Amino acid sequence: MKLSNYGEFPADIPVIAEDELFLYPFMISPLFLSDEVNIKAATKAIEDNSLVIICPTKPAHEGERDYDALYDAGVVGSIMRKVSLPDGRVKVLFQGLARAKSLYKVSDDPTIAHVDVIQATEVNSLKIDAILEVVREKVRALAAVSNYFPPDLLRTIEENHDHNRIIDLICSTIKLKKEQAYKLFIETDTEKRFLDLIDLLIDEIEANKLQREIRSKVHTHIEKVNKEYFLKEQLKQIQKELGTDTSREEEIEEYRKKLEAKKKKMGEDAYKEISKQLERFSRMHPDSSDASMTQTYLDWALDLPFGALSKKPLRIETVEEQLNKDHFSLKKPKERIVEYFAVKELLELRGVSAKKSAGAILCFSGPPGVGKTSLANSIATALKRPLIRIALGGLEDVNELRGHRRTYVGAMPGRITQGLIDAKKMNPVIVLDEIDKVTRSQRGDPTAALLEILDPEQNSEFRDYYLNFDLDLGNVIFIATANDVGRIPAPLRDRMEFITLSSYTPQEKFEIARRYLLPQELKKHGLKKSELTISKSALKELIHSYTREAGVRNLRRRIAEMARKAAMEILKHSDISKVSVTLKNIKSFFDKSVFEIEKTDKVPVVGVVNGLAWTAVGGDVLKIESIRIKGKGNLQLTGSLGDVMKESARIAMSVVKTLVDKRKLKISQDNIPLTFKEKEEIIEVDPSEIYKRYDLHVHVPDGATPKDGPSAGIAMVTVISSILGSYKVRSDIAMTGEVSLTGDVLPIGGLKEKLIAAYKADMTKALIPAKNYERDLDDIPKEVKEALEIVPVKRVEEVLKQVLV
Known part of the structure; x- marks a missing residue:
């Protein structure tokens, strides 16, 4: 079939859009048409016995059938056969005849375009033959590294002399992008078509060479791996047969x-x-x-290090020396630790086994930053034993301590067993940190496991669930730490002996900072001793105004902050070799001061009393305020008070009423609100009317902080007495003590922290229960006793005599 059998060109013929193939004139191709536009174009061509043009869609418009979505070039040809398929599609057999160009659209539905045949220009036969030979050479080279060209196609290319037919054959065989194919397709200059084709063939040859090389390497590697695998498997089988798989x-x-x-x-x-x-x-x-x-x-x-023990003999001199070297102050705790190890050393010298000499487990309790964990570190250093630290904060799974059953995926031994393996000894020092923060959950109660671990009578046969046999923990030295002893369950508390570490005084903090913190932080920050100095007055101001704590942890952070700024100054300014911190420039090193305890203003005030409180981070001065309002004798309490403190306030109210009734607390007639009749007749009113005609409101400031405990009892009595009798209260006196319903002053706890707080607030006098005065005064630091007048009281009458003006 020839193009000349149809009408002359240019002509108006139907357009069929093709998404996948770029067809060429010599091709006979089956096409599957599924959309109405293409089907209508094919139907019209058959009905009119006309040609059609197959135009490929542009890459970004595949699936679209608009005229603008198509390339303006394609193959003109005839539809040889049309068959309707059951799925609604139409299959046509198309024979290409010539390259053609679509000049413009004539009509829609179906799409008809004005089309003209692309005519090749005249060529120089000698030159074009030379170029053709190069093309054939490149085709042969590409055939050698790919499977694009079967032998019969190569033969066709070699024997054919129609230049454009050769180009179309090659283009239809190699994988060209639509844009590349279009440029070659539309070109009318045969010489240029050949030259562009040569460039494409060269690129294709290089790409196929690279692919072939990669495939070869991959194939070689796979062959090698497979070979090794088969050889190894054969070797295993041979060894099994010979009985030599060892x-x-x-x-x-x-x-x-x-x-x-x-x-x-x-x-x-x-x-x-x-x-x-x-x-x-x-x-x-x-x-x-x-x-x-x-x-x-x-x-x-x-x-597990069965039987492996640290052999260094126990010497209390070494322990005492190490404790004094690492810690300043803490006299009582250090004495108790040395006594604990003195007993162990004596029993060792007399040949008593460790199991028989097992004593109570030590537990260091106190506010954060006072040196609980560092004391344990010093003990381990002195004994030359490995230190294992187990953080118990938030622990709620008993299997963390006892180990998991081996039936579970990912089962592991417990932390105690892992600690022994890490230590490589069966007698390490194990620190159970934050034992007061262990919690109970649906996964068991870890405190129950700790009972066995810490009980000297039981821990020689501690069973780890994972190991499924007993471990002897009798040689381990367990040391626990806690912030709040009250949160430890009673059975667990019973297994431990508590060594309380109290708050540091400002003088103790000064010595600790000078001797330990400053040298340590200078070393950590790469500074020499001469490169950063701080005057005594500046260091005292840093402790007094820029830290708020019982220990020295924040003080260390402040010193580290100071060291960082000094390091930056030395690096920025080459002429600076030394940074000095004085009282004048200390504010340039820190953002703001944090006043730990409000200073007393020394002015007596009605209805305000200084109470002393114990907190988890040390002592504090607690101001208690009261006002009276005309009413019926009701008592209102605010300030996030706990039940015990509320009861203490009610007891204080009853005590004050008793004092008024017995005339031990004098109430002026001027303080009692009178009725009109009483004023007119000048009647003397009974003093007890004072608490019947007023409502009292007692408030403890810092209302967001929960407060509880009975030790504010005498302060409550004082503030209620002050507001009812309009007596001023000396603001330079602080007090602490529980009050009984009969007016007795009962002993309290945390005396050291409370008196240190009074000392820091510049109080001149502190009232404490007489029993605490007899029992606990030796524990109070010397500087506090020298600065404060500590007065013991047994009755509330003594308290009121001291403070009411």
């Missing part, structure tokens, strides 16, 4: 040697359990999951 037997034998080496030092139940698991492991298939789990168990169990 790798697994060697591994099992290694475990047996380890077990036998530790047999004498481990308990009988431990030896039986590990032996049993080792026998199971030897019978298992090496690739099974149980084998992997059992091998992990053997690794953990045989890593």
Whole structure:
């Protein structure tokens, strides 16, 4: 079939859009038409016995059938056959005849365009033959590195002399992008078509060479891996047949040697359990999951340091020396620690075993930053034993301590067992940090496990669920730390002996900062001693106005902040070799001061009393305020007070009423609100009317902070007495003490912290219960006793005599 059999060109013919193929004139191709526009165009061509033009869609417009979405070039040809398919599509057999260009759209539905045939320009036959030879050479080269050209197609290219036909054949064979194919397709200059095709062939040759090289390398690697795998498998089978597969037997034998080496030092139940698991492991298939789990168990169990003990003899001189070297002050705690180890040393010298000499577990209690954990570090250093720190804060899963059952995925021994493995000794120092913060949940009660761990009568047979045999923890030195002893369950408290670390006085903080904190922070920040200095007055101001704590943790942070700024100054300014912090420039190093305790103003005031309180971060001065309002004798309490403190206020109210009734607290007639009749008749009113005709409101400031405890009892009595009798209260006196309903002053706790708080607030006098004066005064720092007049009181009458003006 020839183009000349149809009408002359240019002509108006239907347009069919093709998404996938870029057709060429010599091709006979089946096309599947699914959209109405294409089907209508094919139907019209058949009905009119006319040609059609197949135009490819542009890459960004595939699926669209608008005229603008198509390339303006395509193949003109005839539809040889049309068949309707059951799925609604139409299959046509199309024969291409010539390249053509679509000049403009004539009509829609179906799309008809004005089309003209693309005519090739005349060529220089000699030159074009030379170029054709180059093209054939490149085709042969591409055929050598790819499978694009079968032998019959190569032969066609070699024997054909129609230049444009050769170009179309090659273009239809190699994988060209639509844009590349379009540029070659539309070109009328045959020479340029050949030259552009040569460039494309060269690129294709290089790409195929690279792909072939990569495939070759991958294939070689796969062959090598497969070869090694098959050889190894063959070797295994051969060794099995010959009975010489020794790798697994060697591994099992290694475990047996380890077990036998530790047999004498481990308990009988431990030896039986590990032996049993080792026998199971030897019978298992090496690739099974149980084998992997059992091998992990053997690794953990045989890593335990059975019988390995630190041999350094215990000497209390060494312990005392190390404690004094690492810590300033803390006289009482250090004495108690030395006594604890003195007993152990004496029993060792007299040949008593560690199990028989087991005493109470030490627990360091006190506010944050006072040195609880660092005391444990010093003990470990002095004893030359490894230190294991187990943080218990927020622990709620008992399996963390006891270990997980081996039936669970990812099972592991408990923290105690892991600590022994890490320490490589069976007598380390184990610090149980924040034991007061252990919580109970649905996953068990960790405090119950701690009962066994810390009880000297039981911990020689501590059973880890993972190991499934008993461990002897009798040689371990356990030291617990806690902020609030009251939060520790009573049975656990019973196993421990508490050494309380109280708040530091400003003078103690000064010495600690000078001797320890400043040198340590200079070293951490790469500063020499001469490069950063702080005057005594500046250091005291730093402690007094820029920290708010019982310990020295924030003080350390402030010194570190100062060291960072000094380091920056030295690096920025080459002429600065030394930074000095004085009272004048200290504000340039820190953003703002934090006043720990409000200073007293020394002016007596009605209805305001200074109480002393104990908090988790040290002592504090608690102002208690009261006002009276005409009413019926009601008492209102505010300031986030707990139940005990509210009861204390009610008791104080009753005590004051008793004092008024017995005339021990004088009430002026001027203070009692009178009725009109009483004023007219000048009647003297009974003093007891004072508490019947007023409502009292008692408030403890800092209302967002919860407060509780009975020790504000005498302060409550004082503030109620002051407001009812209009007596002024000396503002330079602070007080603490529980009050009974009969007016007795009862002893309280936390006296040291409370008196330190009074000292920091520049109080001149402190009233305390007489029993505390007799019992606890030796614990009070010397500087506090020298600065404060500490007065013991037994009755509330004594308190009122001291403070009411």
